[in-house]
Amino acid sequence: MNLFAALLMIAAIACEVFSYWGLNTVSGRSVFDEMAGMIPLTAAPVGFCFAAGAVVVWWRNRRAKKDLSR
Numbered sequence: 544m545n546l547f548a549a550l551l552m553i554a555a556i557a558c559e560v561f562s563y564w565g566l567n568t569v570s571g572r573s574v575f576d577e578m579a580g581m582i583p584l585t586a587a588p589v590g591f592c593f594a595a596g597a598v599v600v601w602w603r604n605r606r607a608k609k610d611l612s613r
Contacts, residue, residue, distance in 0.1 A: 545604055551597035558590030 565571040565583025575583055 545601065548597045548601040548604065551593050551600065555590045555593035555597060558586045558593060562586040562590060 562583045565575050565586070566580055571583065572580065575581075
């Protein structure tokens, strides 16, 4: 399960980097000009949800391992 949490965190970082590129750089804004940046704007909360999911998965896995060691 820690692999799944790591993959979720990598996806979250990728979404946040894409969002930053699409909204805050000249080349990113020129690519997404006809859609008014809707895709990069949506990538930011999706990345946050992935990061929150990764934290929850990691925390539950750690708790499960701790309970098994008793």
